[in-house]
Amino acid sequence: MRRSRPRLFVALDAGSVSGGAGTRGGGGFRLASHARVPLGPGALAPSPFAPNVVRPGEVVDALRELARSLRIGAEPVCLLLPDGIARLALLDVPADVTPQQYARFRIVPGLPYPAEEAVIDVLPVGPGRAVVAAVRRSVIEGYEAVAEQAGLAQDRLDLTPLAALSGLLRHPGDAGGLMVDVVLGDAAFCLAAHQDGVLRALRNRRRDPGPDEPRRLAEEVQRTSVLAGDGAGPHVRVVGAGAGDLLASWRANGGTAEPGWRSEGAGAGVEPSELAWLGATD
């Protein structure tokens, strides 16, 4: 089964395109390869409605450079699209319907675009529960177009926050209490509160970078914890771009958060917790 999965991942976000390959062992992730190519400000703007690829040429060039760095040939890659483009929701799904069908019933009517434009998929999180995501087809097509122009052979296409949550929920941690996972994207972030293997709350917010952001994110974690029914000092894990800086800031202020995943052995010059898409390799 593992051989069937694409070994290479290419993630796009507002600030950069990155990718590589990695495997997860008992002690953490081992990166086989990794590369990151920064994007100019505004070249790619994650949005649920508007075209995301503002300057296609620049994004295509960055993807080509990434492909060269990772020596990606004709091998299909899994594309990972950034947080901030999907409508996410945690649903209790009735037994007589699939999560996709239920999502079309519950979420699609509230989308600000025609229902037929919604591409829906799910992250099952236990019996009768699922995180569902709806993305506008034209938004996806924009990403697929630049990947194709860059010569990338697309295998499947996933969302980075769902890939990260998938990896985090597979390893919920040893702590017996409530766990709040923070998945950082360049434009948005997710907070997932779970306990004993049950996802209790899911929140998705736009980021507002600035010197005050670590404090506001800490407050969001606290709100999520209260929303999940336990506001008394949850355990916190963080993955995604800027995870190291956020953890350092929180620790400096007496926080106890930790990285969502660690490196096993010598890495490829990057901390795995900075790479939210690694959850897809698990």
Place this chain on the structure above:
Amino acid sequence: MRDFSSRPRRRAARPVDLAVLAAGTAAFVLSGYTTTNAWNGRQRARARVEETRRESEAVQARVRELDARREPAQAIAYQALLTAEAPPPRVLADLVALMPGDVRLDAVSMTYGEPLGLRVEVVARTPSSYDLFLDRLQRSPLFTDVLPGEENRDGELRTSIQMTYRSPEGAPRPPAQRASEGSTPERAR
């Protein structure tokens, strides 16, 4: 595995995929064989239906032919019966018995069928005589369906009348009329 691709994803074939493909191919071949058999069976069934239909039509045509043959035979039999029960002299006598004295027959034609049809060309000296003749015809139990033709009332009245004759056994002859008029076929001519 999640996939938000806007188009179907491409994926390298796995052994299980190849096994499923092989099973699918076998199922396709089997279904094709079954379909061919079913198609041939259907064709055979259709041929049998067509043959049965042709046989049915042939039988129906034969029945119609026999019916057609039976009809003239019936008509001939009935004609023979009428000829015996209502010979022309008798029909003519009954008709003439109803004629006033100033009405005559120019021509008479009889059609022995079911019923016995008569068409007579009539010449009346006066319209009132003709009217009287029509009245007697219409009241007579021997003649029914009396249908007068167009009348020429210039001078002598000339017209034609169509009617049917009923067998005297079913309708008793009115002897009183015959006696009072004293008409004879010879006079009618």
